[in-house]
Amino acid sequence: MIKSPLQKARSKYIPKLPKSLEENVALITGEASEAIADKAAIKQMFPNTYGLPLVTFEAGDISENQILNVGVVLSGGQAPGGHNVISGLFDRLKKLNNRNQLFGFIGGPDGLLNNSFIDLHSEIVSEYRNTGGFDIIGSGRTKIEDEASYDKVIANCLKNNINALVIVGGDDSNTNACVLAEYFQEKKAGIQVIGCPKTIDGDLKNSFIETSFGFDTACKVYSELIGNIQRDANSAKKYWHFIKLMGRSASHISLECALKTQPNIAIISEEIEKYKLTLNKIVGQIAEVVKKRANKGENFGTVLIPEGLVEFMPSIKKLISELNDILASKPEYNKLPTSQEKRDFITGLLSEESAKVYSSLPDSFAKQLTLDRDPHGNVQVSKIETEKLLIDMVTDRLDKDQSFHGKFNAQNHFFGYEGRCAAPSNFDADYCYSLGCTAALLINSGKTGYMAFIKNTSGNSDKWLAGGVPITMMMNMERRNGHEKPVIQKALVDLKGNPFLMFRSKRKEWATNSDYIYPGPIQYFGPSEVCDAPSETLLLEQESSFQDELVTV
Structure with missing residues (x-):
């Protein structure tokens, strides 16, 4: 195997162990x-x-x-x-x-x-x-x-x-x-x-x-990339960057990266679900931040978007649940020759509420919701271009807003595979x-x-x-797949937990300012506080005194 200088140096690294595992151990x-x-x-x-x-x-x-x-x-x-x-x-x-x-x-x-x-x-x-x-x-x-x-x-x-x-x-x-x-x-x-x-x-x-x-490594990789983009945005001062991040069933990555980089906007899916926010409401909130920054002469910014956002919007979540059952039980759907026939077939099997939502969606977005499921029967949200959908809808909203006098030019990104195999x-x-x-x-x-x-x-x-x-x-x-099965319960972002409360206490400030953090690449050699630090999420979750210090927002 050909190794880079970094690989050669890393091969000599001896992982640190808990004292209880260093020598002989007893089972308790x-x-x-x-x-x-x-x-x-x-x-x-x-x-x-x-x-x-x-x-x-x-x-x-x-x-x-x-x-x-x-x-x-x-x-x-x-x-x-x-x-x-x-x-x-x-x-x-x-x-x-x-x-x-x-x-x-x-x-x-x-x-x-x-x-x-x-x-x-x-x-x-x-x-x-x-x-x-x-x-x-x-x-x-x-x-x-x-x-x-x-x-x-x-x-x-x-x-x-x-x-x-x-x-x-x-x-x-x-x-x-x-x-x-x-x-x-x-x-x-x-x-x-x-x-x-x-x-x-x-x-x-x-x-x-x-x-x-x-989780720790991937978030550090993504945060480096987000920091690089934010430094470019703060230099060029002409683009809004909509960045979708891994995280189908929870927004832990988006929250961790927000804590590390201080973007202007970070969407947390669990909050969207709690307050039953619609797609139009989310678009409106983004547009308001764009306007406020434009009024300061700052026609640039960053938006972090969790990969699984669409599954947390109540109406779309219900639609996806029905689509999962239909696609699992109706194999004849895949034999239909045209996209319109497929769409009509599904519409006829949906509940009245979901049929209305499905019919209102753009063809490209509706098609993405019916792509082949993964082996566990879940919609492949990484193939749903939520970041592009939000850009299009914010653009349309601002074009119709006569009080908006700034510029809105957007770039889209999806960080996924970049973090999965990092050293x-x-x-x-x-x-x-x-x-x-x-x-x-x-x-x-x-x-x-x-x-x-x-x-x-x-x-x-x-x-x-x-x-x-x-x-x-x-x-x-x-x-x-249409059946009740035993599974390990997924851990969602705790909206009462320290990491989210820290984010919530800062996001209004981050929205209008450009106080970005530029984390840089992972450091493997050097002071322990730089090289060995765990995630911001882990530090905040285990900091018992944190909530007493928070200012209610």
Whole structure:
């Protein structure tokens, strides 16, 4: 592998570990757990893995180690730090027993089904330490969701003497891990399953999963780009930049990037939903800020837009829900020859309210709402050009406003893939390595149906706390592809939480001023306060005194 000077330097970086993981560890068993919602339904569906106790690790002695053959699967979209999860998993397995082996399944869950894997020995793992991407074994979005597939996974694992799997993924992938763990227990297959929390969107978190890995790095990459654009805007003074950011189901990335860069406008989808704001209302609010800045002679600015905005507008959310059911149950739709026939077909199946909304949408936008769904049955919001729609509607609004005497020229951007495979920040490099070590310890302790966690992550890494949380504890029932299914509950932006309250207290000031912050690129070498700092979101969430200092807005 050809390496840049930065890659060579990063390969020498030794991730920092919590003190409790540096040497031998002891398992501490806590209280039994319950599902976050729909307890009776979840318990009925997971009788063998429901109610498991929380566990943590602390310095101490461990018992004799068995020989472990562990398979690891990278599932879903890429996130910075995945290679360090594998590095931590590999190193701790070898530390526990040098005869332990780690196998990487190729291409995500498909590798499990096809029995396609490689032996992850030290030479391979060393090539990928502290690097971005998932290219060590690749990833995939295939869902393993029927008994025939479960049995195929069991057969392939037993064939290769693999007695544990580590699933590295987001909420859907870890839901699948929980289902596998339950099935393996029911069948007495002797195969453990441990999950690791991955997603740059930041929506896989709770009281134990403080942040999903990759969020820190991705937000720092996006914030650098936003800062660059804001510096250009402040230099040229002639463009409004509408920037769509990753985040289908929550606005954590948009909020974090707003806290890092201080844009003129940042839309938070959860707030749109709470106050039932329409598309026209959002457009009107943007236009008012444009006018106010134009009155100061500043015909430029930045607008941050969460990727999943359209799903949070109440009327469009209801429309999308109906569209999901129609597209899942009416395959004849795809055989219709023309766009107009398809639109008429759907309109005839919608409720009166949704039909009215659907009929009012521009053809291009309506078509984007009916594109093929992802493997989980969700609309692919990354293909919906919300940023262009807002530009067009703001332009139209200002053209009709006789009191507007400024200029409005807009550029659109979408930052997505730019952040998914970046070299992990020091925080993500350390955090992911610790997660990998923790997953190995959970396996060695005989646990299954757990997700590895690291807590106290806003402080120094030596004080981090490692452990495992039962995946069933995070689950609730949701409608997917027209059916109620158990899934890990997504964490939305908390409108009463410190990060949003900080943003809310500043946004009026940011709207009219040009007090932009230019974060610059991720720093890997230098003072700890520059290189090791976690996200603004994480710092604010764990700052208990913050709300007392806020001025009510």
